[in-house]
Amino acid sequence: MVNHSEHNFDYAIVGGGLFGAAAARHLGYQGHDVLVFAPEEPQERTTHEGVFASHYDEARITRMLDADEIWSELAKASINRYQQIEIDSGINFHHIAQYLFLTHTEDDSFNSNIDVAKAHNIDFDLLDSSSLTEQMPFLQVAADEKGLLEPSPAGYVNPRAFLRAQLKCALDSGVQIENEIVNEVVETSNGVKIETAEGNQYFASKVLLTTGIHTNHLLNSPLDLYIQGRMVVFAKLSDSLTKSLSKMPSISHHPVNRVDTYLLPPVKYPDGSTYVKIGVHNSERILKSDREIREWFRNGTDEQEKEIAYQSIIELIPSLEGQPIHAETCAYTMTATGHPYIGMLSSRIGVAVGGNGMGAKSSDEIGRLGTAILQGEKIDKRFNPI
Numbered sequence: 001m002v003n004h005s006e007h008n009f010d011y012a013i014v015g016g017g018l019f020g021a022a023a024a025r026h027l028g029y030q031g032h033d034v035l036v037f038a039p040e041e042p043q044e045r046t047t048h049e050g051v052f053a054s055h056y057d058e059a060r061i062t063r064m065l066d067a068d069e070i071w072s073e074l075a076k077a078s079i080n081r082y083q084q085i086e087i088d089s090g091i092n093f094h095h096i097a098q099y100l101f102l103t104h105t106e107d108d109s110f111n112s113n114i115d116v117a118k119a120h121n122i123d124f125d126l127l128d129s130s131s132l133t134e135q136m137p138f139l140q141v142a143a144d145e146k147g148l149l150e151p152s153p154a155g156y157v158n159p160r161a162f163l164r165a166q167l168k169c170a171l172d173s174g175v176q177i178e179n180e181i182v183n184e185v186v187e188t189s190n191g192v193k194i195e196t197a198e199g200n201q202y203f204a205s206k207v208l209l210t211t212g213i214h215t216n217h218l219l220n221s222p223l224d225l226y227i228q229g230r231m232v233v234f235a236k237l238s239d240s241l242t243k244s245l246s247k248m249p250s251i252s253h254h255p256v257n258r259v260d261t262y263l264l265p266p267v268k269y270p271d272g273s274t275y276v277k278i279g280v281h282n283s284e285r286i287l288k289s290d291r292e293i294r295e296w297f298r299n300g301t302d303e304q305e306k307e308i309a310y311q312s313i314i315e316l317i318p319s320l321e322g323q324p325i326h327a328e329t330c331a332y333t334m335t336a337t338g339h340p341y342i343g344m345l346s347s348r349i350g351v352a353v354g355g356n357g358m359g360a361k362s363s364d365e366i367g368r369l370g371t372a373i374l375q376g377e378k379i380d381k382r383f384n385p386i
């Protein structure tokens, strides 16, 4: 147990996930004295006793197209900085693959996507089912479906690599990184005391909580957010399938049967195999406590959802029928507003949380806004935490 009261950091970031690492880089680049608490990804989930996070994967869709202008703006600002972060860190995390929003003709969000794209100068091609089939013969597109195809730099980011890149930049600019779990954050008359699970104490003038799914655990007055337990299903590809799907974009699919899904193109995973990943948006599995969150990450599974994901994937990409599949668990931090909460909760403690299942691509701007509110800047009221 160590009391670090001799050192008062300008800022401490609690939670070195995608939002926190971005905030740490921005503050580090501004020359501040910064400490970030960034527990590492568990090596063995089933026995892990610590915190979990939403970024344990190799691919997250990146796109500017969105039915919601705030999310579109956050993505645009972040994507515009990817290249510089890759150069500064020497770590590649951004993969160009295009993005396809594929939907049935009755879907209102189609027009909202177009309106936002036009208002924000986002490039896209509008494709009917026959042009889609011609350009992407591996997709089985229904006659009443149509698509918006967003060109480069849309595609996907590798969230683990993105995180490493942000933390490397932060470290290089003098940010101190500790992998301890924070148990308590207490505002004092002249700063904030941070106590970790090991019993160590650290001190900072201001603190930003970027603790994702575990945020309410650290707050006396919980924020209006909820945690959704999610599953992703992976179809393993043979070499020939990897080749035939090499032009596959990242996809959001809203079919007429209302089982909305998203798919990632072939991505090589650390086990050496290549997979197409699918996530289904039809479950309302709310995890009500930290214990339930941990249990879901450790042992969660849902055979019915796995089957729905499999049926959805082979309906859209019939060549994947019969491929070996496996599922993994994850969780979203969902806010009541549908936008991230970025704001001060008191004069010294702020938050930047609430990826709502789509925060990875936009994490650099969300982290930057977190640093802005710490420094007293006013930002769009629609980010106000409630």
Ligand SMILES: Cc1cc2nc3c(=O)[nH]c(=O)nc-3n(C[C@H](O)[C@H](O)[C@H](O)COP(=O)(O)OP(=O)(O)OC[C@H]3O[C@@H](n4cnc5c(N)ncnc54)[C@H](O)[C@@H]3O)c2cc1C
Pocket: 014, 015, 016, 017, 018, 019, 020, 037, 038, 039, 040, 051, 052, 053, 054, 055, 059, 060, 061, 062, 159, 180, 181, 182, 183, 210, 211, 212, 213, 214, 215, 218, 230, 231, 232, 279, 330, 331, 332, 352, 353, 354, 355, 356, 357, 358, 359, 360, 361, 362, 363
């Ligand atoms: C299945 C799935 C698919 C997704 N797909 C996409 C996608 O295609 N595109 C996209 O843009 N986004 C996607 N997302 C969302 C994206 O991954 C999240 O929005 C993003 O990871 C949120 O970042 P964060 O920093 O808020 O949280 P996290 O990445 O979860 O990071 C929070 C960090 O806080 C740390 N922490 C928590 N409690 C403590 C504590 N007490 N002390 C110290 N540290 C603590 C954790 O260790 C963690 O590192 C997806 C998410 C999931 C689960």
